[in-house]
Amino acid sequence: MIKFLYINLFIILLPYVAYASDINLAKNNYYMLMKDNLSEQLLQTKEGKLLVTELDNLIFLNQDKIVLWGCDFKQIKESWEDINKQLNQSGFFKDYDNELKKYHLTFRNFIKVYTNNRNSLSNICNSSDHMNIILLDNNNLMIPYEGELIFFKRLSEEQENNINNYHNNVKCLETKRVDMDITDICYYQNMTILDVYNAMSFEPSNLFRKKIKIGEDFSSIYEDDDMKVEVEYKWKGKNKLEIVQYFDGGVTYYTFVNQENRTKLITKLSPD
Structure with missing residues (x-):
């Protein structure tokens, strides 16, 4: 926890x-x-x-x-x-x-x-x-x-541009808190699901350790010295990706939804 x-x-x-x-x-x-x-x-x-x-x-x-x-x-x-x-x-x-x-x-x-x-x-x-x-x-x-x-x-110029777009082209709604659950909703203009995911993967705390492809589901377990995490990736068609990370003390949910020329990301932290 x-x-x-x-x-x-x-x-x-x-x-x-x-x-x-x-x-x-x-x-x-x-x-x-x-x-x-x-x-x-x-x-x-x-x-x-x-x-x-x-x-x-x-x-x-x-x-x-x-x-x-x-x-x-x-x-x-x-x-x-x-x-x-x-x-x-x-x-x-x-x-x-x-x-x-x-x-x-x-x-x-x-x-x-x-x-x-x-x-x-x-x-x-x-x-x-x-x-x-x-x-x-x-x-x-x-x-x-x-x-x-x-x-x-x-990083390569393409990777740098993608990360800069991730930080510059984002609009987030007010964080919602219900009991201990925390939910954030952000919109990334002119970015695909893969663009947003790849930009976030450079931050180790997100635990986005695998390169992904559209439609490719998988599950895995990451074990470090002080942490064990089970992860699940599930695509709902080509425009929606759900990622669930199971920690010892709770669950983190990421939902990516491609909407025309932007990607909506819902992040929910749910401690036990």
């Missing part, structure tokens, strides 16, 4: 966490974690697994700002000579020498360097240690963390 409420509360709060900054969604670039580059040593520790869970969300890059965990990372505008000096003084090149050699990277591969804004309204940002995010010349993002380099790959 507690896990169910925590997961679904996170779903409700996510837009306010991820978009706390004054960013123009139409110009967002998105990056996702490159899990294949993570070391086995990191993945074998409890702290490492927790870190991967925290990082397994889209990073937003908007002009001179990156948004991660609701925290703004501002581009360092100083000269490259000064940036190089700062990184040297912080011990970056010494601490990450082996990692940089492993990936054949030098300072010349750095395009931009961003650092967390300690004056942000985000408590997470203000309480975290000094942290850098580096844009590389291959258009990947790199985060140095406790002796390891963690990489994020930019």
